[in-house]
Amino acid sequence: MxxxxxxxxxxxxxxxxxxxxxxxxxxxxxxxxxxxxxxxxxxxxxxxxxxxxxxxxxxxxxxxxxxxxxxxxxxxxxxxxxxxxxxxxxxxxxxxxxxxxxxxxxxxxxxxxxxxxxxxxxxxxxxxxxxxxxxxxxxxxxxxxxxxxxxxxxxxxxxxxxxxxxxxxxxxxxxxxxxxxxxxxxxxxxxxxxxxxxxxxxxxxxxxxxxxxxxxxxxxxxxxxxxxxxxGGKDPAYVRADADLPYAIENLVDGAFYNAGQCCCGIERIYVHESHFDKFVEGFVDLTSQYKLGNPLDEATTLGPMAQARFAAWVRQQTEEALRQGATAHIDPALFPAAKEGTPYLAPQVLTNVNHQMSVMREESFGPVVGIMKVKDDEEALQFMNDSPYGLTASLWTEDADAAAAIGDRIETGTVFMNRCDYLDPALVWTGVKExxxxxxxxxxxxxxxxxxxxxxxxxxx
CATH class of the missing domain: 3.40.605.10 (Aldehyde Dehydrogenase; Chain A, domain 1)
Known part of the structure; x- marks a missing residue:
């Protein structure tokens, strides 16, 4: 047969x-x-x-x-x-x-x-x-x-x-x-x-x-x-104290939610210097709220369904677990009426008050959810970025190229970006480390x- x-x-x-x-x-x-x-x-x-x-x-x-x-x-x-x-x-x-x-x-x-x-x-x-x-x-x-x-x-x-x-x-x-x-x-x-x-x-x-x-x-x-x-991947971004904040927000929102988050090198976790944290979260949530979830054949749609209902179920599970453990959700699901339980249509979500005991900050989501954590300096950000079983790309947002190079040397990853993310440069090797x-x-x-x-x-x- x-x-x-x-x-x-x-x-x-x-x-x-x-x-x-x-x-x-x-x-x-x-x-x-x-x-x-x-x-x-x-x-x-x-x-x-x-x-x-x-x-x-x-x-x-x-x-x-x-x-x-x-x-x-x-x-x-x-x-x-x-x-x-x-x-x-x-x-x-x-x-x-x-x-x-x-x-x-x-x-x-x-x-x-x-x-x-x-x-x-x-x-x-x-x-x-x-x-x-x-x-x-x-x-x-x-x-x-x-x-x-x-x-x-x-x-x-x-x-x-x-x-x-x-x-x-x-x-x-x-x-x-x-x-x-x-x-x-x-x-x-x-x-x-x-x-x-x-x-x-x-x-x-x-x-x-x-x-x-x-x-x-x-x-x-x-x-x-x-x-x-x-x-797998769980690609991090770090927004330093000297970052161009509006530019970082615009690009990281796209890096997190393009293709409904189903990108090999999509941004899944973000670490923001404490001096920028509140403004960054505010801007990130505002821009995320402007997505239009719906039928991908509609020209107005900016966020389509995930490829399968079971993929969306996994992201929902991660999000719900994080909320039970104390995370804060910033996106009102009512803004996305097309999202329905049991279907591939899933609203984007932005989480704060997250930590590395939560699956959403440790295990690949491959969907439209991102966790944002406050950090006090480069060393703390580096510690969190390397606290992962994966290593495909890492994204640094800063005006200091020397600092980015120094931090990048210590990140366990295949590619280090500065002021960009979620991109494959055909002139550079595409590779990863760990799992x-x-x-x-x-x-x-x-x-x-x-x-x-x-x-x-x-x-x-x-």
Whole structure:
């Protein structure tokens, strides 16, 4: 009996799409086609591989008017924000611009009579297990540099965003990519674990939960496949005494509530110098209250539903626990009549009188709630920022770049921002520490994680 994967829309609870999962025979064919294609693809000149990727990007641009409402139906992001095309363009074009240098041979010239160099060669079959929250950009982070490097891709997208995998496959088909170089598949969790354990995949990139990362690492055990994991986060912000307060408020509200808080590097906890605390909270609450929660297909909506009702239930649970333990809620739910218990529609919430014994300040929320704490100085803020099992990004709001650099050196995180947040710079490596995962994407280092070094040592006889 064939398993069926169903995509239930957060907009109205309807089944928006359903697809049959591959059986073992079909999956074996996918892998065989990929393996054969990779040997030929690796011989295609780099500039031609890059050109294929840029043609696929052009195809994505052309389909964006259809993609934007599809995304709203699939995972709830309001159509007013225009999908993910801007970030997809920025990351793909940057990869294309640095591919030659990132993959260039490193030549050693210090020994006469020898030709010695290091070359980056493809890993082979790269499997991308992509998440639903930024379903294009998170996938593109690996897909584009992997293809440019000579790998082939097998993409398994999240059930919540099934159609994104199909859109990407359509784009590469339009670009004329050779058969088998990019394949989109639909699999059950059990089928995915079996494929990973089979030893036929050379590299896996996964973005998702800590539990999901552990399951993938366990499934891969003994296969010696390389692995990139971007998992949980609880990203902090620190507003120093010298911060531009209106600027910090405006950007941190957006950093906390954009995409209904469902951002890998979204702001989930804020520490504010005591001299600014009251004014910061006042301004933050006022701006948060201006969001319009509703149907993401409505141009007026600025806050859509969470992707699934169970995700909203977790945020409600965290918030209620914090309130029982003494936290103060600053947002009146009556301002958001679209919010209803048991649905993905959830009002934003701002909490004070919080502490690090509360789940909302310790465990990933991945939703529209943020806790704000008062701190007396940099040292106290640093202590709180590092008091987390996660480490993806940290955001510092200050006019003192030297102070930001000094504090940033001591934060246990993958990226330190000053006066910005919730952004991936394709020129900088995207990585995390602790339970946020391992491996790296973007920049030249992203290319290095999708290739292996190979040494050439030639003695020249005269």
């Amino acid at each position: 064939t398993d069926t994967i169903k995509l239930v829309s957060p907009v109205d609870g309807s089944v928006y799409a359903e697809r049959a999962a591959l059986d073992e025979a079909a999956l074996a064919h996918v892998v065989a086609v990929a393996r054969k294609a990779q040997a030929d693809w690796a011989q295609v000149p780099l500039d031609e591989r890059v050109a294929y990727c840029l043609k696929a990007l052009d195809a994505l641009k052309a389909m964006n008017p259809d993609v934007v409402p599809e995304l709203a139906w699939q995972m709830g992001r309001p159509i007013r924000y225009g999908g993910e095309l801007g970030g997809t363009i920025e990351r793909t074009e940057y990869c294309a611009s640095v591919a030659k240098d990132a993959l260039a041979d490193i030549v050693r010239t210090d020994r006469p009579g020898f030709n010695r160099y290091l070359r980056r060669v493809p890993l082979g079959i790269v499997m991308v297990i992509a998440p639903w929250n930024y379903p294009f950009m998170t996938a593109i982070n690996t897909i584009m540099p992997a293809l440019m490097s000579g790998n082939v891709i097998i993409l398994k997208h999240a059930a919540q965003t099934l159609l994104v995998g199909e859109r990407l496959a359509q784009a590469f088909e339009t670009a004329g990519l050779p058969k088998g170089v990019f394949q989109n598949i639909v699999l059950t969790h059990e089928g995915t674990e079996k494929l990973l354990g089979s030893g036929v995949i050379d590299h896996v990139n996964f973005t998702g939960s800590v539990a999901g990362g552990r399951a993938i690492e366990k499934a891969l055990a003994g296969t010696f496949a390389s692995l990139g994991l971007e998992l 946020t995962g391992k491996g790296a994407a973007l920049s030249e280092i992203g290319f290095h994680n999708l290739t292996r070094p190979k040494s050439f040592h030639f003695r020249v006889k005269h």
